[in-house]
Amino acid sequence: MLAVLSLGLLAFWGTGDLVSPAPGPDADPFAELALRLACGMLVDLAFVFVLGLSAGTIGIVVLGLAGVLRAGPRLVRLRRPRFGTVIAAAAGATVWALLAVHDFTEPLTDWDARSIWFFHARLIWLDGGVRVASHWTDPSIAWSHPDYPKLLPVLAAQVCRALGFWNEVVPKGALALLAAAPIASALSFSRSRLAFCVVLATLFFTTGRTLSNGFADTYVGLYCALAFAQLAMGLEAGTGNALSAVVFFGVAASLKNEGLVFALAGGVAAAVVALRDARGARVLRAWAKTPRAWMVAAIAAAPLAIWRIERARWGLQGYLNFGSAQTLERARHRLADGVSLRHIFAALANNEPALWKSALVVALLLLWMAVRRLRIEPSDLLPLLAAPVALACITAVYLATPFDLEWQLRTSADRIVITVFLMLQVATALLLRRMGAASETGGAPHLSRD
Amino acid sequence: MPLARDQADEMRAKTTIDTLVMLAAGAALLLWAAPVRGTIATFDWSFRHLDARAFRTGLTVPGAGVEVLPTFIREAAALVREANVDHYRLSPRAAESDWFVQQVQVLAWPHTQSEDPASPVILLREPVPAGCAVVARTEDVVLARCP
Numbered sequence: 001m002l003a004v005l006s007l008g009l010l011a012f013w014g015t016g017d018l019v020s021p022a023p024g025p026d027a028d029p030f031a032e033l034a035l036r037l038a039c040g041m042l043v044d045l046a047f048v049f050v051l052g053l054s055a056g057t058i059g060i061v062v063l064g065l066a067g068v069l070r071a072g073p074r075l076v077r078l079r080r081p082r083f084g085t086v087i088a089a090a091a092g093a094t095v096w097a098l099l100a101v102h103d104f105t106e107p108l109t110d111w112d113a114r115s116i117w118f119f120h121a122r123l124i125w126l127d128g129g130v131r132v133a134s135h136w137t138d139p140s141i142a143w144s145h146p147d148y149p150k151l152l153p154v155l156a157a158q159v160c161r162a163l164g165f166w167n168e169v170v171p172k173g174a175l176a177l178l179a180a181a182p183i184a185s186a187l188s189f190s191r192s193r194l195a196f197c198v199v200l201a202t203l204f205f206t207t208g209r210t211l212s213n214g215f216a217d218t219y220v221g222l223y224c225a226l227a228f229a230q231l232a233m234g235l236e237a238g239t240g241n242a243l244s245a246v247v248f249f250g251v252a253a254s255l256k257n258e259g260l261v262f263a264l265a266g267g268v269a270a271a272v273v274a275l276r277d278a279r280g281a282r283v284l285r286a287w288a289k290t291p292r293a294w295m296v297a298a299i300a301a302a303p304l305a306i307w308r309i310e311r312a313r314w315g316l317q318g319y320l321n322f323g324s325a326q327t328l329e330r331a332r333h334r335l336a337d338g339v340s341l342r343h344i345f346a347a348l349a350n351n352e353p354a355l356w357k358s359a360l361v362v363a364l365l366l367l368w369m370a371v372r373r374l375r376i377e378p379s380d381l382l383p384l385l386a387a388p389v390a391l392a393c394i395t396a397v398y399l400a401t402p403f404d405l406e407w408q409l410r411t412s413a414d415r416i417v418i419t420v421f422l423m424l425q426v427a428t429a430l431l432l433r434r435m436g437a438a439s440e441t442g443g444a445p446h447l448s449r450d
Numbered sequence: 451m452p453l454a455r456d457q458a459d460e461m462r463a464k465t466t467i468d469t470l471v472m473l474a475a476g477a478a479l480l481l482w483a484a485p486v487r488g489t490i491a492t493f494d495w496s497f498r499h500l501d502a503r504a505f506r507t508g509l510t511v512p513g514a515g516v517e518v519l520p521t522f523i524r525e526a527a528a529l530v531r532e533a534n535v536d537h538y539r540l541s542p543r544a545a546e547s548d549w550f551v552q553q554v555q556v557l558a559w560p561h562t563q564s565e566d567p568a569s570p571v572i573l574l575r576e577p578v579p580a581g582c583a584v585v586a587r588t589e590d591v592v593l594a595r596c597p
Contacts, residue, residue: 168516
């Protein structure tokens with residue numbers, strides 16, 4: 001299993017390196033690593049959609065190894081990493097190993113894991129790809145949401161194909177593959193010790209067993225929250241971090257439909273920041289002139305586009321038919337009944353880890369920074385700007401759901417809200433990072449990359 | 451020395467603010483403590499109760515891990531697979547539980563559930579109706595063809 005996971009990550013990195021822009025001299029090594037892993041994963045998904053499971057898997061391995069060979073001379077020339085970088089990398093590897101081993105300590109037991117993600121994985125494994133339309137449109141599996149995105153199922157099917165068998169444990173190797181890029185991305189905070197500790201503790205150790213039980217929600221949360229962090233760092237420093245944000249949003253959207261909603265929230269927040277901050281606008285403009293950046297953005301969107309086209313071709317529809325008169329009428333009715341909205345907010349707020357606690361921490365930090373007259377950059381507020389947009393979108397989805405609202409809230413609110421919770425944790429880490437930099441430079445807000 | 455006094459006042463104010471922030475940070479850590487403690491407890495429980503042999507089996511043996519499902523679900527799926535029928539249906543009693551319907555479907559795939567009355571029927575802890583021929587059976591589950 002370790003060999004399969006290692007080969008998978010190497011193939012993702014090599015493929016990602018082939019398509020990503022060359023890192024600049026002041027590039028953040030961890031953001032670059034995360035960008036390559038996530039990019040490789042999305043190319044892999046597109047390969048499986050187009051070529052099938054076996055050919056797609058072989059394709060990604062060949063391409064990945066070619067990328068590794070091409071990058072070899074550049075890697076040899078790299079200067080020796082700083083001690084802090086080595087320590088951060090060791091911490092990241094430890095978190096990954098802990099999560100990976102934990103994944104395999106129990107078989108698939110929870111409903112979402114068994115009935116959606118890993119059932120789809122089994123279909124893909126048996127069919128040799130996502131191409132037998134009659135299977136996905138079979139009315140007897142409509143309860144399994146066959147229209148859902150396919151990144152997690154495809155990765156699980158690939159792990160089983162590489163090992164040569166299926167059981168109820170090994171497909172969870174997909175979770176270990178998915179965890180690598182967010183962990184690498186979180187290491188970007190390693191220059192600020194306090195922010196780094198907060199990120200590692202609150203992103204990977206506050207959500208119980210949801211990173212290991214086969215649910216996709218916490219991974220969507222991790223990818224989105226860290227996309228906001230990278231976007232904030234990238235808009236400020238003008239480095240490739242922002243590009244990894246785009247790819248992370250692509251991964252989130254290929255994991256679950258909610259990922260697209262959070263990506264939308266990210267786009268709105270980035271636009272607001274770029275309007276307020278000349279540096280952010282300059283970064284976005286420079287970016288738009290880089291062909292490789294466009295290629296990466298296309299890779300982020302490609303798997304989702306392919307799957308949407310296949311879905312439309314097969315007539316596979318989601319249960320939420322946004323825009324239909326019926327859905328709008330249902331949402332309008334719930335909005336007007338005076339009860340539904342209150343129930344939705346209560347369900348979203350009354351979970352552990354609770355949103356209000358994180359919001360309180362962020363508010364205290366902001367208050368302190370205001371009192372100490374520490375300058376807050378607009379990009380630091382990105383996750384805070386996006387959180388209400390994301391909450392509004394989630395609320396809209398609940399208002400429009402065709403299912404019984406109470407049942408839907410009971411069975412999903414605690415998982416859906418994880419992304420907003422993780423966004424607030426990232427906001428905390430960004431503010432702590434700013435405070436750390438300000439204290440180092442005697443109050444000036446500059447964040448050094450040296 | 452008004453300037454020195456102003457500076458001293460400012461220093462005192464900053465110290466007060468810092469103390470308040472430290473207290474607030476402590477409170478915040480307590481707020482986060484519960485979920486962090488809960489998650490670490492989950493890891494701790496998993497690793498403490500880790501059976502090395504089961505762990506190895508899970509990583510190497512085809513079909514391992516299915517024992518997390520109740521016996522009658524595994525038996526129903528096994529009967530369908532062994533009988534090698536393309537489609538099967540569930541008796542109204544068997545179809546009462548969504549978990550049973552769905553997990554039999556998951557395990558028995560690509561043998562699919564159907565409404566077609568000609569498909570063999572899975573009966574769960576119930577008598578075989580008159581006129582039905584038993585295809586295969588276990589203690590709890592029967593696969594039968596009914597006219």
